[in-house]
Every structure is written in structure tokens, then in C-alpha cells.
Amino acid sequence: MSKDRKVCFLSLIIAYILMLTAFTADALASPSEVKTPHERTDKGYYTIVDEKQNILHQTAHMLTKGDELITADNMRYRIIEVKGDYAYSRLIGKEEMGNLSPSSEKSFLSRLLAQGEEKNIGIYHTHSDESYVPSDGTESIYGNGGILKVGKVFAEKLKEMGYQVHHSTRSHDPHDVNAYYRSRRTAAQLLQKNLSALFDIHRDAVPPQVYAANIKGQEITKVKFVVGRTNPRYQSNLEFAKQVKAAVDKTHPGLVQGILIAKSDFNQDLAPRTLLVEVGAHTNSREAAERGVAMFAEALPKVLGSPGTPPSTELPDAENRGSGWTIFWLVLLVTAAAFAYLYVNTGSLEGALDQLRNLYGRLLKRKG
Known part of the structure; x- marks a missing residue:
């Protein structure tokens, strides 16, 4: 592989890694939804009541249909309607x-x-x-x-x-x-x-x-x-x-x-x-x-x-699965970078694969 070709290939790999890093950082720093008001701006507050009009809680947080409340005694309610200053809920x-x-x-x-x-x-x-x-x-x-x-x-x-x-x-x-x-x-x-x-x-x-x-x-x-x-x-x-x-x-x-x-x-x-x-x-x-x-x-x-x-x-298991996917993508990225390095150094796909096979063989011998 010519020197110019190696430089071009390495430049592409570096650009790919930088773009992936930037994308990940932006995903962390950018909101996951369009922001709407999180609380009352009129200095008022909501009163959450149950089916019998008993007061469950009062809060200045913005409430919408589908929101839920778990009370101090662990009873769970779902808000079915918000009207004026009242949020009506069902047990x-x-x-x-x-x-x-x-x-x-x-x-x-x-x-x-x-x-x-x-x-x-x-x-x-x-x-x-x-x-x-x-x-x-x-x-x-x-x-x-x-x-x-x-x-x-x-x-x-x-x-x-x-x-x-x-x-x-x-x-x-x-x-x-x-x-x-x-x-x-x-x-x-x-x-x-x-x-x-x-x-x-x-x-x-x-x-x-x-x-x-x-x-x-x-x-x-x-x-x-x-x-x-x-x-x-x-x-x-x-x-x-x-x-x-x-x-x-x-x-x-x-x-x-x-x-x-x-x-x-x-x-x-x-x-x-x-x-x-x-x-x-x-x-x-x-x-x-x-x-x-x-x-x-x-x-x-x-x-x-x-x-x-x-x-x-x-x-919960769902979160553990999310962590597993993060590790998977990190391993994939490192493997891709390593393969690109070997490809540039050997000058061919076959040479890079031979290097990986040799490395894997040495690791197996060391383990045995």
C-alpha cells in the first residue's frame, strides 16, 4: 500500500472515530424531548383528589392526564383528568x-x-x-x-x-x-x-x-x-x-x-x-x-x-441489558480500530486477518 493511500485510510478512520465520539457526547448533552413547562408559572398549584374527592396531594408541578402518584401509604393513583386547579385520579x-x-x-x-x-x-x-x-x-x-x-x-x-x-x-x-x-x-x-x-x-x-x-x-x-x-x-x-x-x-x-x-x-x-x-x-x-x-x-x-x-x-434487568449494549458497541469500535491499524500495516485484508489469527492463537496458547 502506498504512503498516500495509508495516510488517506488513516484519516478516514480518525474522522469516523471523532464523529462517533461527537455523536455520543451530543446525545448525552442534548435533551431527549422537546421541552415543555415542568411547573405552574401562574404561582398556582394543583390539588390531586381521588374518586371520593379526598385530597391526596398538592403540587406546583405541571400535571397531565396519565401522570401517576404513589402516596405515602403506597397506594398508586392515575390522573384521568386535569381541570382548572384540580387533578382527578383513579386508584x-x-x-x-x-x-x-x-x-x-x-x-x-x-x-x-x-x-x-x-x-x-x-x-x-x-x-x-x-x-x-x-x-x-x-x-x-x-x-x-x-x-x-x-x-x-x-x-x-x-x-x-x-x-x-x-x-x-x-x-x-x-x-x-x-x-x-x-x-x-x-x-x-x-x-x-x-x-x-x-x-x-x-x-x-x-x-x-x-x-x-x-x-x-x-x-x-x-x-x-x-x-x-x-x-x-x-x-x-x-x-x-x-x-x-x-x-x-x-x-x-x-x-x-x-x-x-x-x-x-x-x-x-x-x-x-x-x-x-x-x-x-x-x-x-x-x-x-x-x-x-x-x-x-x-x-x-x-x-x-x-x-x-x-x-x-x-x-432491573432492562437496565443491565442497556449497559450490555454499551459495552458491545465499545468493543466493536475498538476491534474496528485495531483491524484498520493492522490493515494499514500489512497492506492487505488477508494480511490483517493473518495477524488477528496469530494473535488469537498466542492468546489461546498462553491460556492453556
């Missing part, structure tokens, strides 16, 4: 929560390898302006909301328990329809830290009694989990939310308000263990929210495992 049934018992399928080797392994947890804030009126004096502080302090308490509590915490306080303001688009890059960057879980910490915008509670003699705010139902990792993220709720229900009963399943992705398509957590509302005090989020942190080892131990729960 689906009792929801089975996540299994917290250690998996019997974990091998001794996997447990041994987990010893001493750092567990990384990511925290960020899509709505970095969100604040608490009784403590911060306003419901919104551009780029430096009280929610950042709630996130800091969450991070410090996790660090006390031995976790490696990556807390981003990057601003994603203004608080508009594009906030999740801007925070997507933050989430993608945090996920490069080999995270066990990623949390987007928010607060709601409803009357104070919706989240106010007294647990173990402390005035706190409850937390609520929000899962986006329009992303390919919906089932994995919902299972994670259910596992976390089951854990918190054991350590601090009454702390979790419920799980809202809404028509959006909330950037949860990026990973299987991503969760949006509402910590109180703008009408609650920030100090109560800080106490609530600290209690929430105390339950996470039951799901993620304490640092140096494997997680106590398994991800």
Missing part, C-alpha cells in the same frame, strides 16, 4: 415497594472487590434560584437560592457517612422552560464521576402544611420524589425511587410524601439511578428543609450500601 391499587434485602446473586468476588471502593454521589440543582420565604426573605434568589444550602447539608451528611460527594452549585438560571436543558450538561459531567446515584434537589411551591411534619421531635419538611415517565430509563428510575422510599419508610416513617410520576424526563434518561427530590416548599423554613434532607440522607446506605460494601439492591 390503581397497592404498590409493591423495592426489595431491600441483599441480592443472593452477588458473588463472593463482587463483594470482595467492593471492599474499600469509594461510593460517589452527585448532587445538583436545576432550579438554583429556589428559596424559602420564612428564612431567605424571598422565594427566588437568582443563582444563589436557599436550595443550595439545603443541598450543602445533604452533601455534608453523606460525607459524614463516608460517601464521596460531588455537589455542583452551578447556576442554571433563569428559572424558565430551558432550565433542564442547561442543567443537563451539569448532570452529564457529574455522571463521569462513576456515581452510585445522582440527585437533583428542589423545593415545591404549595402551602406550608403540605410538607410540614414533626418526626422524632424535630420540626422538618417532608420530601417527595419525582420520576419522569417519558424517558427510556423510566422503569429503572422508578424502581430506584421505590427502593429509596422503602428505605426511608424504615428509618424515618412519614418523611416521604410520595412519588410523583410526571410527563417529562427531568434528565433522568442519562442514568438509571437519578432522582428529583422536592424538599419542602417555598412557604416552609429552610432550616426545617435542612433537617428533613439530613434524615433522608441517613436512609441511603440501605439502598446504595455503605462505603466499602456492594449495593443492597439490584437494578
Whole structure:
């Protein structure tokens, strides 16, 4: 093969790899759907009621037909109509929560390898302006909301328990329809830290009694989990939310308000263990929210495992299959690059195949 031909061939291979890399990065950094409002913009809120008009929950999140709510007592409801400030729902049934018992399928080797392994947890804030009126004096502080302090308490509590915490306080303001688009890059960057879980910490915008509670003699705010139902990792993220709720229900009963399943992705398509957590509302005090989020942190080892131990729960099989496809494509890319290198060096397809056969033969002999 001539020198010019080799240079041309190598250039094509490099261009292919660069395009594939750029495509992958863009897929991570670009939203998976056209963004629509995620919450009420008129300072109002929805009241979710059941068939008997009993109030189940109140939230400023945008609600649509087909959204669902798993209540504090694990009853699952589906919204069948949204009219004005009311969302009318129908009972689906009792929801089975996540299994917290250690998996019997974990091998001794996997447990041994987990010893001493750092567990990384990511925290960020899509709505970095969100604040608490009784403590911060306003419901919104551009780029430096009280929610950042709630996130800091969450991070410090996790660090006390031995976790490696990556807390981003990057601003994603203004608080508009594009906030999740801007925070997507933050989430993608945090996920490069080999995270066990990623949390987007928010607060709601409803009357104070919706989240106010007294647990173990402390005035706190409850937390609520929000899962986006329009992303390919919906089932994995919902299972994670259910596992976390089951854990918190054991350590601090009454702390979790419920799980809202809404028509959006909330950037949860990026990973299987991503969760949006509402910590109180703008009408609650920030100090109560800080106490609530600290209690929430105390339950996470039951799901993620304490640092140096494997997680106590398994991800759904669907997510494992997704990881398998990622490995497959990576192996395919590396193999293609290696074959191209051999082809350029030998000058022919037959020569490249001979090199691969020789390499395979040496590996078999070494194994034997």
C-alpha cells in the first residue's frame, strides 16, 4: 500500500472515530424531548383528589392526564383528568415497594472487590434560584437560592457517612422552560464521576402544611420524589425511587410524601439511578428543609450500601441489558480500530486477518 493511500485510510478512520465520539457526547448533552413547562408559572398549584374527592396531594408541578402518584401509604393513583386547579385520579391499587434485602446473586468476588471502593454521589440543582420565604426573605434568589444550602447539608451528611460527594452549585438560571436543558450538561459531567446515584434537589411551591411534619421531635419538611415517565430509563428510575422510599419508610416513617410520576424526563434518561427530590416548599423554613434532607440522607446506605460494601439492591434487568449494549458497541469500535491499524500495516485484508489469527492463537496458547 502506498504512503498516500495509508495516510488517506488513516484519516478516514480518525474522522469516523471523532464523529462517533461527537455523536455520543451530543446525545448525552442534548435533551431527549422537546421541552415543555415542568411547573405552574401562574404561582398556582394543583390539588390531586381521588374518586371520593379526598385530597391526596398538592403540587406546583405541571400535571397531565396519565401522570401517576404513589402516596405515602403506597397506594398508586392515575390522573384521568386535569381541570382548572384540580387533578382527578383513579386508584390503581397497592404498590409493591423495592426489595431491600441483599441480592443472593452477588458473588463472593463482587463483594470482595467492593471492599474499600469509594461510593460517589452527585448532587445538583436545576432550579438554583429556589428559596424559602420564612428564612431567605424571598422565594427566588437568582443563582444563589436557599436550595443550595439545603443541598450543602445533604452533601455534608453523606460525607459524614463516608460517601464521596460531588455537589455542583452551578447556576442554571433563569428559572424558565430551558432550565433542564442547561442543567443537563451539569448532570452529564457529574455522571463521569462513576456515581452510585445522582440527585437533583428542589423545593415545591404549595402551602406550608403540605410538607410540614414533626418526626422524632424535630420540626422538618417532608420530601417527595419525582420520576419522569417519558424517558427510556423510566422503569429503572422508578424502581430506584421505590427502593429509596422503602428505605426511608424504615428509618424515618412519614418523611416521604410520595412519588410523583410526571410527563417529562427531568434528565433522568442519562442514568438509571437519578432522582428529583422536592424538599419542602417555598412557604416552609429552610432550616426545617435542612433537617428533613439530613434524615433522608441517613436512609441511603440501605439502598446504595455503605462505603466499602456492594449495593443492597439490584437494578432491573432492562437496565443491565442497556449497559450490555454499551459495552458491545465499545468493543466493536475498538476491534474496528485495531483491524484498520493492522490493515494499514500489512497492506492487505488477508494480511490483517493473518495477524488477528496469530494473535488469537498466542492468546489461546498462553491460556492453556
